[in-house]
Amino acid sequence: MIASRFQYYRPETLDEACQLYMRLQEAKKMPLYYGGGTEILTRARESAIRPDAVLDIKHIPECRRLEMAEDTIVFGAAVTLDEICRTNYWPLLSDAAGRVADHTTRCKITLGGHLAGTIPYREASLPFMIFARDAKITVQGPAGPRRIPLVQVYDGQLHLGSAEFVVDLSVPRSVRDYRGASVKTTRIDWVDYPLFTVTMVRDSSGVRAAFSGVLADPFTSASIDKILSGKADLSQRARESVAQMNPIIDDLHGSSAYRRFRLTTVISQLLQEIGE
Amino acid sequence: MLSYPEPGPLTLNVNGDMLSLTPRPADTLLYSLRQELGLTGAKPGCENGDCGACTVMVDGLPIKSCLMLTAEAEGREIRTVEGLNNTVLQDAFMDAWAFQCGYCTSGFLMTAHALMEREPEADEATIVEWLRSNLCRCTGYEEIVQAVKAALEQTQRS
Known part of the structure; x- marks a missing residue:
């Protein structure tokens, strides 16, 4: 049971949601945009957060877009990870999103909530981070919607202004052409918080990778991509790239030494899998 | 815009029946099913989205009812084990x-x-x-x- 009280609103347009958020803020309330709500509800149950209102954005059509057009794929912020996997418009994203939580919970977790939440892994963001220069994000704010390069507001953490929320993410359809793979590792059980997740792609310019569960936030690195794209044997490339990562997380899910060991193995395997 | 700033009456479609209840806006579907509607088939386990004991079907999908607000479920088809x-x-x-x-x-x-x-x-x-x-x-x-x-x-x- 959630002991605290909050109000529930179901806006139907982008403006309605944003205006309501600002009105609640002006009234000294703490509103939260609400997608799948999995993190909000679990944290509210623990009284770790005490919102005054939740604004359910799942009934805003723009947030529910899931479309593959001639040159672009659009993923609405209120689309669930299960819907992303089921439509499979971008197999690499399906791979990464399909390992978040468990099947039933993925029917509730939304892409926007996954990126905006406080759980640091955000595995489904890794394919977008690899293609960050090409990926776009639409953000709704007080001045209306703006479509900008993802890198302007996402670096493993989402940086939005007051009253802003994510409407959608989009990538060129050409991302489907690249050979890629994503691997999530856990300490013991299949369904668990990740030890780490690695997503890797190979294109004409070389290898690009994104990592989660290694440092504090998901990240990409040009210097690691350069090592991974080199000519050394696969295990040496893996060792050298892991040596670039510092400080590696050391927690109950796994020590930094254990993560380093597993990372070296998984990176070698992924390099092989994408045809290096 | 649908809103529930305070506890208020709403209707849920559960197992094909239209059932009226008056939840708090912060009540989860699990809580309302059990405490207001007397449908105790969905079990409270972890209430944290981990154990799945509270799973019901919403519009044909499995959903952990501890991870859904009752207000969210309005207008959707809910099926519990009683169905x-x-x-x-x-x-x-x-x-x-x-x-x-x-x-x-x-x-x-x-x-x-x-x-x-x-x-x-x-x-x-x-x-x-x-x-x-x-x-x-x-x-x-x-x-x-x-x-x-x-x-x-x-x-x-x-």
């Missing part, structure tokens, strides 16, 4: 002794029922992938997988 009667799946659970203490059973039944509707041709890997959403602390997983396989096979035959 399953003499199904092939329930018979298969009994035939395979796919339960021990039984606390997790309604959650497993709802996940498996959703699987049978959405993936009628599911192979064992798919069954296991779906059932990983639910925990059985008596660890009777093998029998549960066998029961779901048997139910799917029987449905395919008929």
